[in-house]
Amino acid sequence: MKNTQSENNLPEPTKAELEILQVLWEFGPSTVRFVNDKLNEQREVNYTSTLKQMQILTEKGILKRDESQMKHIYIPVEAEEKTKVQLLDRFVNTLYKGSASQLMMQLLGNEKTSKKEIEEIKRLLDSMD
Amino acid sequence: MKNTQSENNLPEPTKAELEILQVLWEFGPSTVRFVNDKLNEQREVNYTSTLKQMQILTEKGILKRDESQMKHIYIPVEAEEKTKVQLLDRFVNTLYKGSASQLMMQLLGNEKTSKKEIEEIKRLLDSMD
DNA sequence: TGTATCGTACGAAAAACATCGTACCTTTAG
DNA sequence: CTAAAGGTACGATGTTTTTCGTACGATACA
Structure with a gap:
């Protein structure tokens, strides 16, 4: 049987990306700072690493963000x-x-x-x- | 840094590695040639790429092989x-x-x-x- | 016996992922 | 006004995974 990918086909999130998504799922729309803090409860990550990941996630269309404030708020596009x-x-x-x-x-x-x-x-x- | 996995816990197979495992699971112990042919029914892969992957899988202890013949036979270590x-x-x-x-x-x-x-x-x- | 074919070994390039340093802009407290 | 704190942007680098080219040994057979 053919695996017909449905029309809205987002790229598969990587491992590091999933970690970030989980935080957003659990706590709702958040800043990079917040997400990074949460990640650091589990393992050490540099702030800019998390920032970069979240920017990539945004480029990929997996996250969107509210840039109206300086502290951008990131939100998952899909539920x-x-x-x-x-x-x-x-x-x-x-x-x-x-x-x-x-x-x-x-x-x-x-x-x-x-x-x-x-x-x-x-x-x-x-x-x- | 080295990743010391506990004895029992084999490293997580990667995507390409899983493809190969699936062929071995479905058809039993096989040669590289056979596995590569199966893979090529789905996508184009060079013979030596498949060979290399299977060698890596063997290094990692996920596969073992029978080298008694020139055409090595590969077998998954775990069921x-x-x-x-x-x-x-x-x-x-x-x-x-x-x-x-x-x-x-x-x-x-x-x-x-x-x-x-x-x-x-x-x-x-x-x-x- | 030589040459085409089929096998393994293996280094290295390419691609995908992950991490971080540095530049530079804004906000805030003194 | 200025310095410190905290934000984004982004190139560079490190790591892991994937792919492939090339070397070379064994086998088959005309």
């Missing part, structure tokens, strides 16, 4: 869900030939998926229909 | 499942803070996940316990 769905879709296609149920089985067989999680999933499915 | 579980685990952690059920919801909300898939998953869950 968190949408981006994650895209990544998930790519993941399922690459590793499981698009079969969600196969991925599921792996998930369920994984010890790290707790009983609680499994119950959660069951309830979710029952409440679907 | 397909094990590697996939690792990748999946990483994926869930990165994008869903480790919550499998959150990932599920995304999967189920995705139009590309067919009714049939969903039925499959339900049956799977019911038959678990």
Whole structure:
């Protein structure tokens, strides 16, 4: 089966880019300073490195920004869900030939998926229909 | 600086490396020629590029090879499942803070996940316990 | 037996990613 | 007014990943 990329096709975010997106998803539109501080809670990064990444992200059309103030505010162009769905879709296609149920089985067989999680999933499915 | 990975934890395969693994998973132990031909059904790659990648994979300990013949036979060190579980685990952690059920919801909300898939998953869950 | 074919080895170029230093502009406090 | 603090821009550099050219050994066979 052909993988027809849908019309709005943003480039795949890289690892460093994902880190930044996560901060924006969690805390909403932010300045570079804020994002950089958050990143530095996990690992050391220079301010200008984060700045550069966010500028690149903007060039790529993954972020947009409000430049009306000196402290630019960065905002993801696509909603968190949408981006994650895209990544998930790519993941399922690459590793499981698009079969969600196969991925599921792996998930369920994984010890790290707790009983609680499994119950959660069951309830979710029952409440679907 | 050196990246000391713990014994059990093989380095994350890169994109190009995954392509090769997939061929080996699907068709079993193979020669470079065979893998390269398969890859070229999808995109153009030079034979020596594939060779090099497979040599690198071997250095990294992701593949091993039988050199008893001139045409070396390459074999994944870890089983397909094990590697996939690792990748999946990483994926869930990165994008869903480790919550499998959150990932599920995304999967189920995705139009590309067919009714049939969903039925499959339900049956799977019911038959678990 | 020589030459075309098919294999491996490997360095190095190319491309993609990530990080940082420096220049320079604005704002703010004294 | 001026210096310090804090902001953006952006080229340069470092690193990792990917691709490829070239050298050279083994094999096949006319």
